[in-house]
Amino acid sequence: MTEATAPVPKLSLIEVCSGYGAVNIIDTLSMTVPQGQIFALMGKNGMGKTTLLKTILGFVAMRSGRIDLDGQSIAGVSPASLIAAGVAYAPQEHALFQDLTIRDNLRLALHTDKELKQGIERVCQHFPFLRERVNQKAGTLSGGEQKMLILGRALMLQPKLLLIDEISEGLQPSVVERIGRVLIEECRANNTTVLMVEQNLDLVLGVANRWAVLKLGRIDDSSEMDSGSRARILAHLKI
Numbered sequence: 001m002t003e004a005t006a007p008v009p010k011l012s013l014i015e016v017c018s019g020y021g022a023v024n025i026i027d028t029l030s031m032t033v034p035q036g037q038i039f040a041l042m043g044k045n046g047m048g049k050t051t052l053l054k055t056i057l058g059f060v061a062m063r064s065g066r067i068d069l070d071g072q073s074i075a076g077v078s079p080a081s082l083i084a085a086g087v088a089y090a091p092q093e094h095a096l097f098q099d100l101t102i103r104d105n106l107r108l109a110l111h112t113d114k115e116l117k118q119g120i121e122r123v124c125q126h127f128p129f130l131r132e133r134v135n136q137k138a139g140t141l142s143g144g145e146q147k148m149l150i151l152g153r154a155l156m157l158q159p160k161l162l163l164i165d166e167i168s169e170g171l172q173p174s175v176v177e178r179i180g181r182v183l184i185e186e187c188r189a190n191n192t193t194v195l196m197v198e199q200n201l202d203l204v205l206g207v208a209n210r211w212a213v214l215k216l217g218r219i220d221d222s223s224e225m226d227s228g229s230r231a232r233i234l235a236h237l238k239i
């Protein structure tokens with residue numbers, strides 16, 4: 001009898017440590033993000049969520065442990081090579097060039113202008129308000145509109161793995177819902193895997209297949225999304 005082989009996860013972290021100066025912020029953290037799923041990472045302020053995303057991307061050095069993308073170690077792989085391999089990042093802050101136009105901010109996601117027209121069209125289908133405003137400077141968009149542009153730019157190259165940092169912060173409920181729909185559509189259309197750091201529980205409950213709570217640099221709890229998830233997550237996040 002042949003044994004069934006488990007599918008290779010899109011991303012796996014094994015006993016990863018990273019941090020700043022003498023302090024480890026991420027502390028022997030292990031987690032697995034399955035292919036094609038939306039994985040929500042939650043946790044109180046300062047627990048290391050952004051640091052974890054930056055460690056995956058190589059912006060913060062991994063001190064020990066192992067990170068695999070499609071089963072292959074990404075130790076020493078530059079952020080630029082990861083982007084070329086289909087990884088995209090929608091950061092929490094300082095993400096846009098305020099004095100560049102929306103078109104030029106979107107263009108920055110690409111290696112060449114060959115994909116520009118098609119990419120802008122795809123982003124404008126998700127966020128139609130951008131269509132009439134592509135020549136406007138990004139800095140003239142409202143905070144919420146800028147968040148949509150940040151996500152749009154991360155989607156320009158139809159990423160295989162999308163890392164998102166608190167995209168819903170400060171957004172009105174209808175925009176949060178739109179973002180949720182966009183993420184679900186991208187996953188269905190392109191088999192995109194999403195790792196999202198998120199504080200908005202309704203968004204997480206609406207889109208995520210799995211969730212984890214980060215506490216002091218480690219996974220404190222994790223589960224597939226089910227009927228008990230809401231209460232469990234709330235218990236972790238209460239002050």
Ligand SMILES: Nc1ncnc2c1ncn2[C@@H]1O[C@H](COP(=O)(O)OP(=O)(O)OP(=O)(O)O)[C@@H](O)[C@H]1O
Pocket residue numbers: 020025043044045046047048049050051052
């Ligand atoms: N560049 C840095 N140098 C030193 N310490 C840092 C740096 N960046 C973050 N930290 C510290 O690392 C810890 C984790 O920060 P991080 O931004 O990863 O947390 P977080 O869970 O994303 O928080 P939040 O929910 O508030 O965004 C915090 O104590 C923070 O002050």
